[in-house]
Amino acid sequence: QVQLQESGPGLVKPSETLSLICNVSGGPILSYYWSWIRQPPGKGLEWIGYIYYTGSTSYTPSLKSRVTISADTSKNQFSLKLSSVTAADTAVYYCARSRYGSGMDVWGQGTTVTVSS
Amino acid sequence: EIVLTQSPGTLSLSPGERATLSCRASQTVNNDYLAWYQQKPGQAPRLLMYRPSSRATGIPDRFSGSGSGTNFTLTISRLEPEDSAVYSCQQYGSSLFTFGQGTRLEIK
Numbered sequence: 001q002v003q004l005q006e007s008g009p010g011l012v013k014p015s016e017t018l019s020l021i022c023n024v025s026g027g028p029i030l031s032y033y034w035s036w037i038r039q040p041p042g043k044g045l046e047w048i049g050y051i052y053y054t055g056s057t058s059y060t061p062s063l064k065s066r067v068t069i070s071a072d073t074s075k076n077q078f079s080l081k082l083s084s085v086t087a088a089d090t091a092v093y094y095c096a097r098s099r100y101g102s103g104m105d106v107w108g109q110g111t112t113v114t115v116s117s
Numbered sequence: 118e119i120v121l122t123q124s125p126g127t128l129s130l131s132p133g134e135r136a137t138l139s140c141r142a143s144q145t146v147n148n149d150y151l152a153w154y155q156q157k158p159g160q161a162p163r164l165l166m167y168r169p170s171s172r173a174t175g176i177p178d179r180f181s182g183s184g185s186g187t188n189f190t191l192t193i194s195r196l197e198p199e200d201s202a203v204y205s206c207q208q209y210g211s212s213l214f215t216f217g218q219g220t221r222l223e224i225k
Contacts, residue, residue: 035214045154045162045205045216058212061118094161103152103167103207105174110161 002027004095004108012089012115018082022095022108029053029073033098036069036080038091039110046091050098051078085115119144119208121217129223136193138220140206145186147210153182153191156219157202165204166191198224 008020022034035050049059051069059067063082071078082089092112096104120143130136140151151169154162164173166182169189181192193200201224206217 037216044203044218045156045207047207047214047216050214058214060213060215098209101148101150101168102171103154103164103173103209104162105164107161107163 002097002106004097004106006093006095006108006111008093008111008113010112010114012085012113013117014086014115015084018080018085018089018113018115020080020093020095020111020113022078022080024076024078024097029071029076029078031099033100034069034071034078035096035098035104037094037096037104038089039094040088040091048080048082048093087115089113090115118213119146119211119215121206121208121215123204123206123217123220125220126218127221127223129225130196131225132196132198134196136191136196136200136222138191138193138204138222140184140189140191140217142187142189142208145210146189146208149185149189150208150210151182151184151189152207152209153180154205154207155200155202156205162205193222196224200224 036048068081092110094110095108097106098104152167153165156162169182203219205219
């Protein structure tokens with residue numbers, strides 16, 4: 001059974017870079033899309049972007065200039081970097097898996113990131 | 118990018134009733150690649166439906182999805198107290214995925 005686990009700092013200073021890792025256990029990264037999604041306090045879900053196992057990426061336009069998603073197949077993990085953060089980037093960050101033609105069927109538990117000095 | 122608008126914002130129903138949730142897209146969702154998720158407080162979202170009438174693993178048949186093009190519906194029949202949650206739609210028909218803002222379902 002595939003499980004995802006997010007990890008990273010819970011507190012990031014304004015203007016710095018938020019870095020998170022999603023560790024994939026119980027199955028390979030191959031043949032799936034791996035997404036990052038965030039949810040600000042009291043708000044809805046926002047898709048940030050994905051990396052496909054081939055290495056291709058797609059990012060939401062509003063964050064594209066600040067986001068990088070990469071994968072390390074040898075470690076079976078993928079990561080998120082979001083630069084120049086502000087308080088508006090405070091949210092619960094989730095990683096999730098999807099297959100072509102299907103929804104996101106496996107999610108991490110989420111990790112809370114607060115942007116504050 | 119495709120904007121998804123969900124209605125109503127909040128729905129309050131009694132156990133045993135049927136809930137009908139709407140998700141409208143700003144443009145055609147390619148291949149009708151639309152999914153529905155359930156999210157309870159403090160939990161990650163759970164995939165309910167995709168494509169949009171295929172049920173995810175372990176989802177009871179009280180949940181059903183329908184629609185095509187720009188209009189999609191999630192129906193929950195015979196509501197149970199455990200169905201109280203926020204329900205979000207998501208399109209994955211383009212390389213830019215998007216979510217709707219969610220519908221809160223309250224069970225009286």
